[in-house]
Amino acid sequence: MKSIQKPIVIVGAGFAGMTFALNLRKLNPSLPILVVDSEYNFIFKPLMYEVLSKEIRSWEATPKFANIFSNAGITFLRNCLTKINFKENILEFSDDLKLSYQYLALCTGSIPNSFLIKGVDENCYFFNDFQDLNKLKSFFNKSQKATFHKKLFIVGGGPSGIELACKIKDLFKDQFDINVIEKSNEILNKNKIFNREQAENALDKRKINVLLNSTVKEVSETKISITSDVGITSFDKDIVIWTAGVKPNLSYLETDEITKKFGRILVNKNLQIENYKNCFAIGDISVIEGMEDLPITAQVAMQEGNHLANNLQLLIHGKDPLPFEFKDNGEMISLGIGEASISGLGVTFSGKLAFEARRLIYASKLPDITESLKSASSWIFQKKSILKQFFKKDNPN
Numbered sequence: 494m495k496s497i498q499k500p501i502v503i504v505g506a507g508f509a510g511m512t513f514a515l516n517l518r519k520l521n522p523s524l525p526i527l528v529v530d531s532e533y534n535f536i537f538k539p540l541m542y543e544v545l546s547k548e549i550r551s552w553e554a555t556p557k558f559a560n561i562f563s564n565a566g567i568t569f570l571r572n573c574l575t576k577i578n579f580k581e582n583i584l585e586f587s588d589d590l591k592l593s594y595q596y597l598a599l600c601t602g603s604i605p606n607s608f609l610i611k612g613v614d615e616n617c618y619f620f621n622d623f624q625d626l627n628k629l630k631s632f633f634n635k636s637q638k639a640t641f642h643k644k645l646f647i648v649g650g651g652p653s654g655i656e657l658a659c660k661i662k663d664l665f666k667d668q669f670d671i672n673v674i675e676k677s678n679e680i681l682n683k684n685k686i687f688n689r690e691q692a693e694n695a696l697d698k699r700k701i702n703v704l705l706n707s708t709v710k711e712v713s714e715t716k717i718s719i720t721s722d723v724g725i726t727s728f729d730k731d732i733v734i735w736t737a738g739v740k741p742n743l744s745y746l747e748t749d750e751i752t753k754k755f756g757r758i759l760v761n762k763n764l765q766i767e768n769y770k771n772c773f774a775i776g777d778i779s780v781i782e783g784m785e786d787l788p789i790t791a792q793v794a795m796q797e798g799n800h801l802a803n804n805l806q807l808l809i810h811g812k813d814p815l816p817f818e819f820k821d822n823g824e825m826i827s828l829g830i831g832e833a834s835i836s837g838l839g840v841t842f843s844g845k846l847a848f849e850a851r852r853l854i855y856a857s858k859l860p861d862i863t864e865s866l867k868s869a870s871s872w873i874f875q876k877k878s879i880l881k882q883f884f885k886k887d888n889p890n
């Protein structure tokens with residue numbers, strides 16, 4: 494076994510970093526692991542819709558990093574990475590702290606991408622983290638007393654846009670006229686056909702308007718302008734929620750040396766960064782050479798985290814790391830309050846049972862991370878017996 498003098502530093506403790514840290518700890522309890530995150534809490538992003546709809550409470554989906562890591566015997570530091578010196582193996586943080594590492598895993602996730610479209614950053618709401626969620630909640634709180642049929646636009650017909658549209662409609666009924674704007678010719682164009690069909694039905698049932706083949710040109714304080722085959726149309730708007738894309742969160746990189754090919758950090762199949770073999774990048778910030786079409790999801794991030802733990806254990810023991818392989822475990826989307834659609838593991842189903850299954854599957858994904866969540870959430874284990882076939886820890890969505 495190689496001697497480890499400096500720590501294994503993991504920056505970003507979301508789905509990828511968290512899974513990596515906890516699995517590595519299990520494989521080799523004697524390794525010095527340091528996890529750094531700029532936030533105090535983990536965010537279980539797939540449950541943000543349920544927090545918005547108050548189906549679960551916000552603290553249930555945001556366990557504290559300090560608790561998670563101290564329970565696992567891992568050191569956690571709250572700090573924001575600002576710079577990396579790859580050649581000297583040194584990290585710099587926002588409070589001028591400098592740290593050296595023996596191995597480094599970058600897992601800093603993604604942030605919304607406004608594609609430099611005029612007015613988007615200034616005049617849109619986003620739905621990527623808890624700050625976004627709270628802003629949206631306070632908009633809705635203020636709107637409670639207002640008149641009906643306010644104009645709400647959601648840009649992006651991917652899972653986030655569709656899940657949000659259904660939840661908002663169920664929550665606020667006719668208070669908002671909801672329009673989903675999608676630039677391609679169908680919603681959920683990268684998702685499973687079954688889920689797409691269920692989502693189309695859910696949107697129809699709720700009378701949510703979908704504008705396909707439509708691209709946002711500009712968002713001002715009062716209007717949204719859209720280009721489609723009929724030309725440019727401007728609509729009055731009360732709120733626009735932007736879910737049209739994400740980009741990697743890489744503010745600490747000073748050059749494009751390791752990102753220039755795809756905008757995300759390019760890694761080999763062993764998840765190593767080219768030229769810096771003691772450095773890894775996993776989750777939303779990275780792209781694996783030859784596997785450029787992998788979806789940007791928690792499912793991929795967790796599988797990469799798990800794989801990297803095994804690979805680092807091999808490297809430390811002087812063995813060759815193994816190439817990452819993605820196992821598609823299917824996908825789940827929530828479709829309004831109390832409803833969802835699941836496609837994968839050889840089954841497809843939707844409705845209330847799918848909603849319960851989705852919750853259970855997510856509960857099983859919260860590895861050992863949330864004692865608070867497990868004890869406090871009555872919903873988690875209620876129907877475990879019915880849904881045993883989905884209840885596998887190695888089966889993240």
Ligand SMILES: Cc1cc2nc3c(=O)[nH]c(=O)nc-3n(C[C@H](O)[C@H](O)[C@H](O)COP(=O)(O)OP(=O)(O)OC[C@H]3O[C@@H](n4cnc5c(N)ncnc54)[C@H](O)[C@@H]3O)c2cc1C
Binds near residue numbers: 532778790
């Ligand atoms: C609303 C929503 C719903 C989603 N639903 C699903 C779903 O149903 N299924 C699915 O598979 N995927 C879903 N996703 C996508 C999924 O959440 C992401 O793919 C996943 O979170 C990526 O994991 P990650 O570890 O790469 O990044 P994240 O989980 O985003 O974690 C990144 C971490 O890095 C930290 N960080 C960032 N910058 C720094 C810095 N400079 N210094 C220190 N720390 C830093 C952040 O605080 C954060 O904790 C959803 C995403 C959203 C926004």
